[in-house]
Each structure stands twice: as structure tokens, then as C-alpha cells.
Amino acid sequence: MVETKKIFSQKQVLSWMCILIAVLPLAIPNMNFHHVMIMFVIFAALGQSWNIITGFAGQTSFGHAAFFGIGAYTSSVLFWKYMVSPWVGMLLGALIAMGVAVIVSYPCFQLKGHYFAIATLAIGEIIQQIFVSWEYVEGATGISLPILPEGFLQLQFHQSKLPYFYIAYVLFVLVIVVAYGIEHSKMGYYLKAIRESQEAGEAIGINPTRYKLFAMMISSFMTAIFGSLYAQYILYIDPFMVFSLPLSMKIVLLTVLGGLGTLYGPIIGAAILIPLSEYTRILFGGTGKGIDLIIFGLLVVLVACYQPKGMIGLFGGWARKGQRTGGEKGE
């Protein structure tokens, strides 16, 4: 990250990435490809949201599917039962997810390191169980959203996937702007200080609980928004889809593969994992189930062994090598 800054600023690189992502679906007018691109921006944004609490603040959450699911369920239930516009449901779901995040993480922040991670894992599972046995939301059967005529207000499009893509894309860009803003604000530094050493952070006067809570609120809010969007795109949800541990793990893995705690990481990670899983699914159908995760697992192991900073470390490594041959004096 720091290394690339020397050639192009972080802002420039991110802008070019975003522009590229915006024009790709227009350049390749293929339904399957559009679907992959939608999943890609959704997961890149989820990774980015998760990155704020785990990458910046160092609090490993294995339960982000809970917020995703709360977002998906809030908008879906409101839409299906009361015909409330999904946009309203999206905002409401995000607020509820934020509320749940506060209630749940406040006590959990008393735990440190692995214990916090385990607690988030357990909470994710508990919330899934609640939804499985909750009749009001159809329990394990899930909710099929009513099909309405196309329209922005009801967030349904049947002719083309492009409107979904661009809505997801705009939200994705907003998430990046927020993450960028946090990284370069004082809060970003406080979060990183807490990540590096909570005790030292406290010793210089930072209130760690407050900033971790802020980070968690922002992260859960954004995660829930994409839950609503996902529900509206697939038009069917059940607890095993939106509250699943594999979903939490997917968010974790793609960010770690790309580069934890960097703005590029989730984008790079999603760009590898999502096409991989979607295309293997298209190629092999049901028989190939899980093959994407096998390949992805292998990649994660390789990255963990050779490039612990994530794929982003590769770029950093190249940039450094370039500098060294440029005749920089060593320390």
C-alpha cells in the first residue's frame, strides 16, 4: 500500500479500479458475466466493511453473516408482509443491525484476541438458530419475495441485470469512500493504535471501547445494506443462506487473501474468489459444489505461507524491488 503510493496515490489507484469495475459489464454484455460482477461488488463491499472492524481495529469478527442476514430479513419481511419499499427496509435493516452490533459487541469487547473472535462466531450461530425457529419469518422455509413489475422503487428488474449491478456498484463505491475516509481520519489512526496495542492506546488516552464500538457500528450498518440488496437480487432468502457461517468465512477469507487492513485487499480478494466460485458453479453445477473453496483454501494456505500480507504484498514486493535497483541506500 505504502509502496504503491510512491508511484500513484492511493486515491488514484482506487479511482482507476472503480472506473474499470464500472465499464467492465458494459464491455462484456453477457448475463452470466453480469451476475458474477454483481456478486463481486457485493462481496468486495462486504469485505471492505468487515475490514474496518477487523483490519483497522484488529477485532476479529467471525459473525458478520448475522448483520448481513438481519439486513436481508428486515427488508424482505417488510416488503413481503407490508409492501414497504426495499429502500426503506434497507435503511431500517441497517439501523437494526447497528443496534444489534452495539448490544452484542459492547460486552464482547471486554474479551480480547481469540475470545472475541469465538464470541462473534457463537453469536452468529445463535442468531441463525433464532431465525430457523421463528415462525413469523417462516423459519427454515425462508421467504420468497413477491415478484412485482420492474421499478427502481421496488428494486426489481427482470429484463437485465445491469440495474442491479449499478445500484450495487454505487453502494460499493460509497463503502470505499467511507473506508477511505476512516483510514485517513484521526479515527483510522486511533483504530490502528488499538490494533497494534490496546494497552498503549489506553496509556495515551484513547478510549478503546468507544472507537471499537464506532467501527463495529459502521461495519455492521454497511454489511446489512448489502444483505438487503442481495435478498432483493436473489428474491429468495432462508436462514441457511444469509446467516451461514460459510458466508462469514467467505468475507473473512477474501479479505485475508487480498490483504487485511488495506483498502485494496477486499477488492483483490473478491476479484479472485467470486469469479472462481461462480464460474465453477456454472461449469460443474451441483457436482462441483465446494470445488471453489478447495482451490480457495489452497490459495489461502499459499498466501499465509509465502505472503502473509495478502496478495497486496506481491505488489508491494515488486515496487520495493524496483526501488532497490533504483539505487536506494539501505539503512
Place this chain on the structure above:
Amino acid sequence: MLKVKNVSAGYEHIPVLFDVSFEIQGGEVVAIVGSNGAGKTTILRTISGILKPMAGEIEFLGERIDNIPAHKIVEKGIAHVPEGRHVFGKMTILDNLLLGAYTLKSQEDIRSVLKEVYDIFPKLKDRENQKAETLSGGEQQMLAIARAMMSKPKLLLVDEMSLGLMPLLVDKVLSILKAISERGVTVLLVEQKVQEALEIADRGYVLQTGRVIAEGTGKALLASERVKRAYLGM
């Protein structure tokens, strides 16, 4: 300036400190010395609010501070240099220092205190854009002290700064602490290196298994038979 009255403290119901009392006057350098497990670090953690005392009172500038959270205590003017340095390794030296100025609100204040800190630690200025993890142990210790100085403390708590430093560097860091105290900052340091610490301290307390067993001026303690036998091997 700081009054510690009959404080008992510990971890998860296991008491470490028993009825510890001591006092620090403004402008002093006070050393608390003792062996491993005597409770030295626990005292500092209790003063800076990371640990709550089970009994007793702590007063700073006439105000009770034992019931307020750690991050508020920094605002009152107590800075803690934690044991093992804890610099923010992935950040530059400058960022580490600026984070230390968390409690200062005006940019002007921050600039002036940064200048002052660079006066005391000129080496850090030369390397301000270097990542903290690339510094040597001694330099990291300097950075940890410098970072604490950035909050413009009235009282500086220094925990075991000699840990993992070669003897030459220990002397150097100690002389810096002396220089800091000459700028009007009161220093409370906790040390295992009994001799070196007592040499620069105005006064000292000897701690053994959670109790203060001796106190006096640094020189008097160094001369006392008990300290000589127990800690200096004479």
C-alpha cells in the same frame, strides 16, 4: 503531587499489592525498585487506571483518581510508558508521536510539544518517517517515552525501561529521564535494576512481595545493609 494511600490491588481476586502507601512531590524523580513479582508493574497500572484498586485511595493534585477510567487519567496529566514499550510498530515514528498527543486539542500545542520532544530526542526527528518496528530496542524505548511526553504530562510513569537493553543504553535512557525531570516533569520509575535506578532517583521505595519494606533517599537506600544484601549481592 501524587498520594497513594493504603492501596491493595491484584488480578482476578489474587492480591498482589498489600496496603501500599507512598507519596511523590512535584519535580521529584522517584524509583520503586524490587525483584520480579514484587508488584512494581501492578502499582503503575493501578495509578494509570488500567487496573482498579481493591482497597485504598489514589490522589493526584488533590483529586481522587482511583475510580476514573484509564483514558481520562491521561487527560489529568499522567502518562504511562508501559512495560515492553508497546510502540505502534506498523506506523511511522511521527504518527506514533502524534497519537501520543491525543489529549491535546489545538494544532499549535501539538506542534510546540512535538518540537520540544524532538529537542530531547533529536534522533527521532531524523527518522520521523520510518516505521517504528524498524527501530532497535533502545530506540523503541526512547520512542515510547517520547510518545508519552507528547501528552504534556505532569507525571511520567516509566515501567521497566531497562528491559532488554544493554547496560550502556540503560544509562542513556536514565539520563534522559533525568533531563526530562529537569524540564519540570515529575518522574516515577519502576525498575529491577536497583543500583542504576537508585543512583538517579531523588527518593526510592523498595517493594517486596507486594509491600513497601524500605524507603528513603536514593543514596541512603543504596547505602543500607538490607538493600545491599538483597539486591546488590554485596
